[in-house]
Amino acid sequence: MGDGIVLTGEILRQKWITFANLVGIPDDDRLKLSNGWLRCFKDRNGLKEMRRHGEAAMAPDRGLSDRKRSGVKGKKVRLTYAFTSNADGSEKLRPFVIGKAARPRAFNKKSGAQLGFYYRNNAKAWMTARLYQDWIEEWDRELQKKGRNILLLQDNFSGHIVPPNLKNIRVENFEPNLTAHVQPKDQGIIRCFKAHYRARFIQRAVNRYDEGITPADIYDINQLQAMRMADEAWSDVDTTTIRNCWRKAGILPAIPSRTTQPSIPISSLVNDTSSQTDPIIEAERQVENALDDLVATGALQTKNRMDINALLNPEGESQILTETSDEEIYHAVMDSMKARENMEITGGDDVDDDIIIEPRPTRREVLKAVSTIGACIEESNDPNSRKLEALLGSLNRQLRLDETRNMRDTHLTDFFQKL
Structure with missing residues (x-):
C-alpha cells in the first residue's frame, strides 16, 4: 500500500x-x-x-487532478539518500545513495564502493524493493558476525518490503497516518542534513565566484563532488541533533548518555545550558550566512533569494514516485537490466550529468600545489595552519610512496606485446 x-x-x-x-x-x-x-x-x-x-x-481527500504539476523539466541529475542511525546518535550508518548511472563519469571508472560509498543505481535513481532487500540483508549478515540484534523502525514505504530470511534485524513499520509525527528523521534530522549540505553548496558557489568563475557556472557540480559534500553534511549531523529528534518523536523513553557524566555538570554552574542554540537552528543560520555572502558578491540578487524553507524543501522533491506511469516503470526496469549487463561486459557506463569533468591533476601537479600551500602557511602561527601543515606533509609522503610503488611494479616486459 x-x-x-x-x-x-x-x-x-x-x-x-x-x-x-x-x-x-x-x-x-x-x-x-x-x-x-x-x-x-x-x-x-x-x-x-x-x-x-x-x-x-x-479514502484520500484529494484526487490526482488536485496535485500541482510543473511544466518545467527537472534536473537530469538526481540522487536518493537513505539515512539510518540509532536512538542516541552514537552509531550512524553510511548513507544509502541511489543514482542513475552505475559508474558516473565523475567516478573516473571506479565503483561507488571503491570511493567509499554505499552506492546503487537504477534508471530513476529511486529506492526499489530489490535495492532495499540487498541492503538490509547485507546489514543483517554484518550483525550476525558481530552477534548483535537490533530493532529497525522505518517508513511504511512501498519499497520497504522486508525479506523473510532476516535473523538479527526485527523490522517494524510506522503506520501511514502516524509517520510524519513519530518518525525521528522527520523531526529534524533530515532537515539538519539538508541545511548543512546547502550551506556547503552555497559557500562553494561563493568560493567559485571569487576564483573568477562566471555566475552562470558557479553552481555547477558533478555527482562525485555532490556525494562528497553530502557525506560531510551527514557527518555534521551530531549526536545532540539525533537524540533531540528521537525525544521529540516521543516513541522511546528518556535515552541515557553512553558517556559517564557527573549528575550536575560543572559547566551548568556557570552557563545556562537551556539557552544553548539548537543544532538545527544553527545549521539553518549557516545557510542564511552563506546566502548573505552570495548576495554580497553580486552573483545573487536580493530579490531572487530563496526562503529557507523553500531552499531546504523544494517543491516536487518528494513527488517523484507518485507520478510514475507503467511505461516509465517498465523502461526503468529494462534500463536497470541493461546497465547491469553493461557492468558485467565493460565494467561501467558513462551516463552522467551535463557538467564537464575537468582533467584530474597529475601527481606532479598535486605535489607542486602541496609545496605552494606549505610555503604560504609556514610563517603563520595559527593552530589551524599547523594542523594543515601536518596534513600536507602526510599527503606529500603518501604521494611519493605511491610513485615509488608504481615504479617498482613496472617491469621491462611490460613494454613488449605478447605474441
Whole structure:
C-alpha cells in the first residue's frame, strides 16, 4: 500500500497483464495467473494481507487532478539518500545513495564502493524493493558476525518490503497516518542534513565566484563532488541533533548518555545550558550566512533569494514516485537490466550529468600545489595552519610512496606485446 492505494490480488493480475503487453509476450506464452501463482508471488515479495484502520483506511481527500504539476523539466541529475542511525546518535550508518548511472563519469571508472560509498543505481535513481532487500540483508549478515540484534523502525514505504530470511534485524513499520509525527528523521534530522549540505553548496558557489568563475557556472557540480559534500553534511549531523529528534518523536523513553557524566555538570554552574542554540537552528543560520555572502558578491540578487524553507524543501522533491506511469516503470526496469549487463561486459557506463569533468591533476601537479600551500602557511602561527601543515606533509609522503610503488611494479616486459 502506498499513498492510500490498496493493493489487491486482482490489481496484481491486471498489472502483470499490462507489463506483459509492454514486453510483447504472446498470449500462448502467458501465465495463467492462478491463485497458486498469486500466493507464490506474495511469498517471494513479502506481501501480506492487512486490514486498514483509522485515518489510513479513509479514502484520500484529494484526487490526482488536485496535485500541482510543473511544466518545467527537472534536473537530469538526481540522487536518493537513505539515512539510518540509532536512538542516541552514537552509531550512524553510511548513507544509502541511489543514482542513475552505475559508474558516473565523475567516478573516473571506479565503483561507488571503491570511493567509499554505499552506492546503487537504477534508471530513476529511486529506492526499489530489490535495492532495499540487498541492503538490509547485507546489514543483517554484518550483525550476525558481530552477534548483535537490533530493532529497525522505518517508513511504511512501498519499497520497504522486508525479506523473510532476516535473523538479527526485527523490522517494524510506522503506520501511514502516524509517520510524519513519530518518525525521528522527520523531526529534524533530515532537515539538519539538508541545511548543512546547502550551506556547503552555497559557500562553494561563493568560493567559485571569487576564483573568477562566471555566475552562470558557479553552481555547477558533478555527482562525485555532490556525494562528497553530502557525506560531510551527514557527518555534521551530531549526536545532540539525533537524540533531540528521537525525544521529540516521543516513541522511546528518556535515552541515557553512553558517556559517564557527573549528575550536575560543572559547566551548568556557570552557563545556562537551556539557552544553548539548537543544532538545527544553527545549521539553518549557516545557510542564511552563506546566502548573505552570495548576495554580497553580486552573483545573487536580493530579490531572487530563496526562503529557507523553500531552499531546504523544494517543491516536487518528494513527488517523484507518485507520478510514475507503467511505461516509465517498465523502461526503468529494462534500463536497470541493461546497465547491469553493461557492468558485467565493460565494467561501467558513462551516463552522467551535463557538467564537464575537468582533467584530474597529475601527481606532479598535486605535489607542486602541496609545496605552494606549505610555503604560504609556514610563517603563520595559527593552530589551524599547523594542523594543515601536518596534513600536507602526510599527503606529500603518501604521494611519493605511491610513485615509488608504481615504479617498482613496472617491469621491462611490460613494454613488449605478447605474441
